[in-house]
Amino acid sequence: MAANAMSRRDEDEVCPVCKSSRYLNPDMRFLINPECYHKMCESCVDRIFSSGPANCPVAGCRKTLRKNRFRTQTFEDINVEREVDIRRRVMQILNRREEEFDTKRNYDDFLEQREEIIANLVGRIDVSKTEAQLQKYASENMASIRANQTLEQEEATSFQARISLEQEQARIRRQAARQEYEIERREVQAGREDFLTRLASGTSGDAAAIAREGHKVLLKKSSARRSEEDRIRQKQAALRSEPARGAGVSSAADTGLVKGLRKIKTPEPEKPYDPFMGYVPEKRDYYSLQESYPSQFLDNYRNNISVLAGGYDLREYYSRTLLEAFAGLSCFVDEEITQRDAARASKPVATEGAAIAAGQSGTESST
Template identity: 45%
Template sequence: MRATPTQAKPRAPAVSGLGRGAVGQAQITDKSGRITEYWSEDDKCPICKTDRYLSPRLRLMVSPCYHKMCESCIDRLFSLGPAACPVCGKIVRKQQFSAQTFQDLGVEEEVAIRRRVAKLFNRRPEDFPSLKAYNDYLEEFEEITFNLVNKVDVEHTQQRLAQYEARNKAIIAAHQQQREHESEKQLQADEEARHERQVRAQRVLAEQKLEQEQREEDEREMVAALATGRSIDDVMRERAKRLEARARDAQKRERAEQQRLQEYERERQARWNAAPKPRQTAAEAEVVREATRSDYVGAFATIDDGTALAPARAAPASLGGRGAAGDGYVDPWLRPELATPDAAAQYRAGGYDWQRQVWQRALGAACDALALRPAEGSLGSA
């Protein structure tokens, strides 16, 4: 008779029995040891129907499309290369399977999406010129995350995310490097704190041992003094003086220990604050805001149009723009009078069609302009 299922509980990382830890991200790499792999007594592979009762070493992995299957099925279906998921049909690879962390796969997916987006939106409040700029930044992060988690306009959201990444690669890399440096410093600080606790415990044990030895020595001295016939009052007064002197010495040692701990904390905080922190200017914040709010999702969405290098100029009035006469830049080869038969006859040369070249230049400029965002105020009112 099968035992009653017990409550689900976290599972310590264990080497895979089939693939020896080589199935995708088989192990959860958490240096702090606070994150463990999830498993339950009711685990059952939805593909081969193997459960933990028949196979106590059963281990379920999660695919990129968030469907679970055991290591045997993964090895059987995906060892020869990419294949379709048996549940949804999405093409996945064996190395894309990962260990399960949460009981609910919906939470697993949301955490993975948030982790992926947070790698790009990795700035902090001190990196922004104002609190409003930081709040706008967080709003864009939550909007993109919400759309990806709830499958709302996924294609457009992915394009926005790619555009933001392309425009801010240097800043993202700088913050990522800073976070890695801080993580290393945190690990070093944790190791130093652990060593400090060990030293402190050893000092306390040594202090307790010293006090015990002193008490035993006092008792022996009292017995020896009383054995010589001395007055018990004199013996007790001498013992009280020794206890007062030892208490003063213990207080001095305690003050020295407290001073040493305070000095250690000051040095640790100074080392932590020594690393430089990148700060975002107001212009960079505006670039980020425009990049995340852009609704253009064409083939050139991730290409910088260079508008931040120089102020945009309005098109001249002769071309239907808002600029005054002489404003803006006009290609001299696109003037209408150069595309007439008379101009073609005037500039005709052997093997060269002037009119064709003018129209090709005009069409090329028009097609290239489709990939650029128009400058604000450069279009006439409808």
């Protein structure tokens, strides 16, 4: 009944521009433009907007329309069509995620605020003010909007890939079950034929032994089959229980429109490594300075009053010696020379005369 009413309503559709009816032209195709949502036939769209942007031909509408914006209507009610378009556009801009908020309450407030903006645009309440707020937010948070859109696309792609994988696994399981059933049926049939053949060729006293032997063979096969099924089932359960890879969350500070976002914590820049660790001789991270070291040569000066009276300290000697011993551990001279030569070779020579001079200097140095 509803389908018949819809078909009759489609037949009665009339283009507001050329007054053509679908009843007289069943192949007529109607299009709408999101600027004003006025419906008109495809031939009128081609005739009016092929040469460039033009005003809407519907009486009372002064919106400027472009041909590339026309599309087929998805929903029967044009108000639903307009609300869906507004909701999609607003949610592409206000696409904050729950992980970006400090608390669940802040995220709920954000969702409520987004619904209020959608309701204002759908109900045509403070449209200019609301559009200005959206444009300002979009211009100030373009990086986070694009990052969240990328995350949504990755999640959608991952979800589709997971669905395809599950469907493929289900198909493989069905195929394996059919093959297993066929193999089991053939084994049972072959066992029955072998049992009958052995009974026909044996004596009456061998019937019970043949029957017990055949029953043992069937039990062994069924036990092995159940063990294999349990192993496959456990493997599939382990794969399903693996945690999904978490998507990165880009935190941002509060904006003028959205409140309750997490604060951005900028990591402190890594300080350049100082191999000398300042001028404090006892504060090195690659060796520990001991009080004394066994040395026959130094033992003569350790308690020598004439040496100690001038303020000489053996610990300073220990520190300087260890520093010199460890100073070149992280220095690779051959690699530094190779990088230096490559950097020099990558720089173009400005003029031909400079190239000749460079060649001559290289020849002289080699000789």
